[in-house]
Amino acid sequence: MENLKAQIKFLHEIEAQETLEEAEEQAQKIITEAEEKAERIRKQKMQEVEERVSEKETSELALTKLEGKKKILDIKSQLLEEAITKSADRLREIADSGKSTYKEGIERLIAEGSMKLKGNEFQILANQRDRKLVKDSLRELEKKISKTKGASIVLELGEETLTTLGGVIVRTRDGRQLFNNTLEARLAKVRQEMVGEISKVLMEGVKD
Amino acid sequence: MAESKEKARRILQDAQTQERYDAIFESRLREIEDKKKLTEKDINEKIGRIKKTATRNLEKTVSFIVGQVLGE
Numbered sequence: 627m628e629n630l631k632a633q634i635k636f637l638h639e640i641e642a643q644e645t646l647e648e649a650e651e652q653a654q655k656i657i658t659e660a661e662e663k664a665e666r667i668r669k670q671k672m673q674e675v676e677e678r679v680s681e682k683e684t685s686e687l688a689l690t691k692l693e694g695k696k697k698i699l700d701i702k703s704q705l706l707e708e709a710i711t712k713s714a715d716r717l718r719e720i721a722d723s724g725k726s727t728y729k730e731g732i733e734r735l736i737a738e739g740s741m742k743l744k745g746n747e748f749q750i751l752a753n754q755r756d757r758k759l760v761k762d763s764l765r766e767l768e769k770k771i772s773k774t775k776g777a778s779i780v781l782e783l784g785e786e787t788l789t790t791l792g793g794v795i796v797r798t799r800d801g802r803q804l805f806n807n808t809l810e811a812r813l814a815k816v817r818q819e820m821v822g823e824i825s826k827v828l829m830e831g832v833k834d
Numbered sequence: 835m836a837e838s839k840e841k842a843r844r845i846l847q848d849a850q851t852q853e854r855y856d857a858i859f860e861s862r863l864r865e866i867e868d869k870k871k872l873t874e875k876d877i878n879e880k881i882g883r884i885k886k887t888a889t890r891n892l893e894k895t896v897s898f899i900v901g902q903v904l905g906e
Binding site: 654656660663671678683686691698701702708709712713716731738809812813823824829830 | 835837838839841842843845846848849850855858859862863866869870873874876877880881883884885887888890891892894895896898899900902903904905906
């Protein structure tokens with residue numbers, strides 16, 4: 627009898643042990659599954675964070691760079707305008723000084739206008755200050771231009787007086803064609819047509 | 835068993851806590867701000883170099899423009 631009781635007790639103990647082990651296994655499984663699921667959640671959430679960050683970074687940095695480019699362009703444009711303004715001042719100084727540089731310049735401007743226009747008889751218009759300078763140059767210029775153009779050229783001083791920094795307007799005697807070679811017109815033309823070259827000189831040597 | 839379920843619940847809750855990811859996001863935003871500041875600094879330095887160069891080249895540029903205007 628005692629032996630039987632011991633056997634039953636032993637069997638119960640084994641059964642209890644097995645139940646405990648199963649429970650522990652089950653508990654461990656619940657935790658492992660939870661950890662695996664948590665890992666998947668973390669990965670998913672981190673991916674969302676990375677996507678938000680990447681989107682933000684792309685847009686914000688692109689905007690900063692764009693604003694920077696605009697700022698640089700504005701500064702370059704401003705510096706170009708300063709150079710143009712200073713050039714206009716310098717041209718005024720040269721014209722007022724009556725130096726040979728200006729006299730030679732006026733002659734080139736008359737010659738250019740006469741060469742560009744069709745015809746052989748031209749009137750030259752200038753401001754009050756330059757009228758005498760122009761008048762004194764006409765005979766000599768007629769010879770030079772006639773030679774270049776291969777025709778007998780007649781130049782005369784027009785009666786109207788221009789309000790200009792300097793330079794001339796060349797027009798055909800019949801007034802049908804006109805070439806504006808005043809300093810303002812020349813400066814505007816140079817600014818418009820040579821902005822690339824001017825910027826190149828102005829920015830020469832700038833390091834990125 | 836109840837203890838394990840409670841532990842599993844805490845593990846999942848911890849993984850789902852939004853504050854943790856918001857904190858990471860905020861930290862990354864600060865990194866972006868730093869990059870922006872660095873970019874702005876680069877731009878300002880470049881502007882400084884441009885101004886310096888233009889000042890140095892102004893006289894040469896004026897001579898070039900005047901020469902073009904006078905047809906030299």
